Amino acid sequence: MSTITGQAAVQPDLQDILDRYPDAGRDALIPLLQEVQEMHGYLSREAIARIGEHLHLPASKIYGVATFYNQFRFLPLGRYHIQVCRGTACHVKGSLGVLDAVRQDLGLEPGKTTRDGLFSLEVVACIGACGLAPVICINGEFHANLTPQKVRRILDELREEVENEE
Amino acid sequence: MLTIEVNNRKIEAKSGEMLLDTLKRNGITVPTLCHMENLFPTGACRMCVVEVEGERALVPSCAYPVRDGMKVQTHSPRALRARKTIIELLLANHPDDCLYCVRSGHCDLQGLANELGVRERRYSGGKNEYHVDSSNPSIVRDPAKCILCGKCVRVCEEVQAVAAIDFVGRGSKTMVGTAFSEGLNVSSCINCGQCIMVCPTGALREQSYIKEVLNAIADPGKLVVVQHAPSVSVTLGEEFGLKPGADVDGMLVAALRRLGFDRVFDTSFSADLTIMEEASELAHRIRTGGKLPMMTSCSPGWIKFVEEFYPEMLDNLSTCKSPQQMMGAVIKSFFAEREGIAPDKIFSVAIMPCVAKKFEAGRPEHSRNGIPDIDAVLTTRELARVIRMRGMDLQSLTPEHADTPFGERSTAGKIFGASGGVMEAAIRTAYHLLTGDELPGLKVEAIRGFDGRKEAKLEINGTPIGVAVVSGLQNARQLLEEIRNGRDDIHFIEVMTCPGGCIAGGGQPLNANPDAIRARMQALYTIDRDEPVRTSHGNPSIQRLYTEFLGEPLGEKSHHLLHTHYAKREVMV
Ligand code: SF4
Ligand code: SF4
Ligand code: SF4
Ligand code: FES
Ligand code: FES
Numbered sequence: 001m002s003t004i005t006g007q008a009a010v011q012p013d014l015q016d017i018l019d020r021y022p023d024a025g026r027d028a029l030i031p032l033l034q035e036v037q038e039m040h041g042y043l044s045r046e047a048i049a050r051i052g053e054h055l056h057l058p059a060s061k062i063y064g065v066a067t068f069y070n071q072f073r074f075l076p077l078g079r080y081h082i083q084v085c086r087g088t089a090c091h092v093k094g095s096l097g098v099l100d101a102v103r104q105d106l107g108l109e110p111g112k113t114t115r116d117g118l119f120s121l122e123v124v125a126c127i128g129a130c131g132l133a134p135v136i137c138i139n140g141e142f143h144a145n146l147t148p149q150k151v152r153r154i155l156d157e158l159r160e161e162v163e164n165e166e
Numbered sequence: 167m168l169t170i171e172v173n174n175r176k177i178e179a180k181s182g183e184m185l186l187d188t189l190k191r192n193g194i195t196v197p198t199l200c201h202m203e204n205l206f207p208t209g210a211c212r213m214c215v216v217e218v219e220g221e222r223a224l225v226p227s228c229a230y231p232v233r234d235g236m237k238v239q240t241h242s243p244r245a246l247r248a249r250k251t252i253i254e255l256l257l258a259n260h261p262d263d264c265l266y267c268v269r270s271g272h273c274d275l276q277g278l279a280n281e282l283g284v285r286e287r288r289y290s291g292g293k294n295e296y297h298v299d300s301s302n303p304s305i306v307r308d309p310a311k312c313i314l315c316g317k318c319v320r321v322c323e324e325v326q327a328v329a330a331i332d333f334v335g336r337g338s339k340t341m342v343g344t345a346f347s348e349g350l351n352v353s354s355c356i357n358c359g360q361c362i363m364v365c366p367t368g369a370l371r372e373q374s375y376i377k378e379v380l381n382a383i384a385d386p387g388k389l390v391v392v393q394h395a396p397s398v399s400v401t402l403g404e405e406f407g408l409k410p411g412a413d414v415d416g417m418l419v420a421a422l423r424r425l426g427f428d429r430v431f432d433t434s435f436s437a438d439l440t441i442m443e444e445a446s447e448l449a450h451r452i453r454t455g456g457k458l459p460m461m462t463s464c465s466p467g468w469i470k471f472v473e474e475f476y477p478e479m480l481d482n483l484s485t486c487k488s489p490q491q492m493m494g495a496v497i498k499s500f501f502a503e504r505e506g507i508a509p510d511k512i513f514s515v516a517i518m519p520c521v522a523k524k525f526e527a528g529r530p531e532h533s534r535n536g537i538p539d540i541d542a543v544l545t546t547r548e549l550a551r552v553i554r555m556r557g558m559d560l561q562s563l564t565p566e567h568a569d570t571p572f573g574e575r576s577t578a579g580k581i582f583g584a585s586g587g588v589m590e591a592a593i594r595t596a597y598h599l600l601t602g603d604e605l606p607g608l609k610v611e612a613i614r615g616f617d618g619r620k621e622a623k624l625e626i627n628g629t630p631i632g633v634a635v636v637s638g639l640q641n642a643r644q645l646l647e648e649i650r651n652g653r654d655d656i657h658f659i660e661v662m663t664c665p666g667g668c669i670a671g672g673g674q675p676l677n678a679n680p681d682a683i684r685a686r687m688q689a690l691y692t693i694d695r696d697e698p699v700r701t702s703h704g705n706p707s708i709q710r711l712y713t714e715f716l717g718e719p720l721g722e723k724s725h726h727l728l729h730t731h732y733a734k735r736e737v738m739v
Binding site for chain 1: 343
């Protein structure tokens with residue numbers, strides 16, 4: 001069985017990142033969270049606890065700050081990580097419909113991951129492919145000129161892919 | 167002294183203070199929603215706005231320093247309109263639940279809506295879908311009724327040094343929650359209920375066990391016994407219009423009998439028992455070079471705090487159970503035997519000033535053979551509700567005495583209800599244990615009163631003994647840090663989770679001002695001054711319990727029934 005992205009059994013050690021912020025205080029919180037998310041794909045309970053210890057901040061505070069920003073997620077990425085662009089160009093070309101289609105089809109809110117770990121959803125600002133608007137990006141691969149119908153078909157294909165493996 | 171003019175009258179102000187404080191002292195009430203006594207103002211709610219001459223905008227009086235000669239209008243049409251609008255906006259996404267809300271009648275939001283003449287819904291906001299968090303055995307959170315004033319967050323972090331909760335999310339989705347928005351039961355919350363005490367609405371309330379208690383009373387197969395904590399008799403009266411500090415002990419006992427409790431016991435009795443064990447433990451630790459400083463263990467919020475934040479100091483905690491749990495243990499052992507009744511036929515209720523006691527009763531250490539020593543805990547507020555439900559007029563009841571064998575107390579057990587009381591009671595008995603004499607004057611003045619930290623140096627038999635009393639866990643944390651950093655002149659520490667002690671516990675009557683809390687404390691010391699039996703070792707019922715059943719303090723039976731151990735707790739802190 002293939003491992004699910006971001007759910008590797010052993011997490012890369014945070015210590016390397018924390019070491020780069022010796023004696024840090026609250027100011028370092030956001031950059032630290034960003035680096036950790038970059039490394040793990042999300043902010044785990046363990047990561048938040050360790051960051052809290054390092055910065056002498058309570059976990060509730062870190063979680064509070066992190067939820068203030070849309071960029072942070074608290075669940076591991078799915079095997080298929082779907083980024084829906086909500087930049088201006090995509091918006092004009094109907095990205096809201098695309099987003100709603102994904103949401104409904106997967107029963108998933110942005111920032112969340114399906115229970116089976118297959119799909120995760122993220123809303124992003126312009127990803128620099130405005131010529132292809134509206135655009136979504138799945139595991140780094142762009143899908144262009146989407147409509148709600150098209151995006152549903154893509155999701156079905158991904159599901160089939162998984163079923164065929166089993 | 168400065169002079170300022172308020173509503174066209176001159177009043178005196180102290181330089182450096184905030185306008186709101188000046189107004190309060192001069193009997194001018196400006197409503198507040200986010201203001202907290204003794205904490206830095208945040209200016210979050212703007213409910214306290216007033217007009218100041220020369221300022222174009224209204225100013226929040228809680229965060230506005232007084233200036234000599236300033237002119238203020240506190241209730242001008244403009245100020246009133248602004249306040250009313252704030253309430254109307256808060257109500258825009260508030261559930262119209264007053265009829266069903268436990269806070270109704272004590273709710274600041276409801277009170278202000280009424281005072282300011284809000285008679286219709288002027289704004290309608292989108293309502294978020296919230297779920298009530300009733301995961302915690304002590305506290306229920308209903309975010310739909312939260313107005314985001316931030317007081318619970320601040321009390322939890324700044325007064326209790328716990329920080330279990332914070333603002334989560336942003337914009338219209340903001341709410342108060344725990345790390346990872348998990349249930350309060352798995353968070354670092356220590357169940358103190360101080361957040362309930364500061365909440366201006368019904369967003370926070372105690373987990374109620376009234377139904378369980380009434381069902382047990384109605385069950386003919388159960389012997390229902392009740393104990394009431396030392397502080398309850400000096401606070402319950404407030405719920406029935408008596409002035410703060412009125413001692414309603416005898417009426418409380420009468421009311422409990424009328425409610426149908428089969429036996430009424432006094433937790434101050436088991437407070438005396440706690441002192442016998444705890445003073446002996448202290449003397450033993452001092453004599454044998456045991457772990458010092460010894461720290462008291464009767465406040466369950468504090469215990470959980472040590473388990474979470476200072477696990478390396480768990481051995482400093484006294485092994486004594488709290489008075490509630492000691493009483494629970496002797497009820498379902500000695501008393502059960504004496505009455506010839508099986509422990510599982512007894513339903514044991516505790517009336518407490520505290521919501522953490524509900525959590526404590528459910529701790530696995532406090533069950534024997536699968537039977538909990540305490541079956542249900544009601545707060546002072548819940549008891550008042552039951553008394554009202556039964557249509558009883560507390561004041562007209564003829565005072566009665568509590569039942570034997572656990573109804574007789576010393577005043578040492580009674581002062582447990584105030585910060586410093588446990589320490590003083592313990593010193594009285596430890597002194598006796600170590601010298602054979604009574605402590606001169608039976609009084610340790612330095613550890614009485616409201617300071618969050620009190621210390622004293624004593625000498626018993628030529629041995630210097632340092633004692634410290636703290637209440638509010640921020641104060642406890644500071645002291646523990648000093649000890650961590652090597653401070654070693656303290657032998658015994660009393661910690662009460664709630665600032666001022668149980669008289670200000672999370673289960674006490676709401677909306678008490680500092681004067682009321684002072685009066686509650688005073689009442690306990692008056693009882694102590696006026697009664698003859700002032701030491702736990704001098705309580706004849708305690709002596710009898712040792713002769714007939716327990717043997718001696720720290721003996722085999724005590725060890726088994728009255729002592730316990732705590733362990734490190736894994737939560738996100
Ligand atoms: S919190 Fe206050 S205003 Fe809201 S429903 Fe309860 S009593 Fe009414
Ligand atoms: S009960 Fe105490 S510890 Fe728990 S959230 Fe409220 S204030 Fe914090
Ligand atoms: S729960 Fe109560 S105290 Fe806490 S923010 Fe909401 S209204 Fe204020
Ligand atoms: S707006 Fe979507 S790619 Fe630029
Ligand atoms: S009480 Fe002054 S701003 Fe809230």
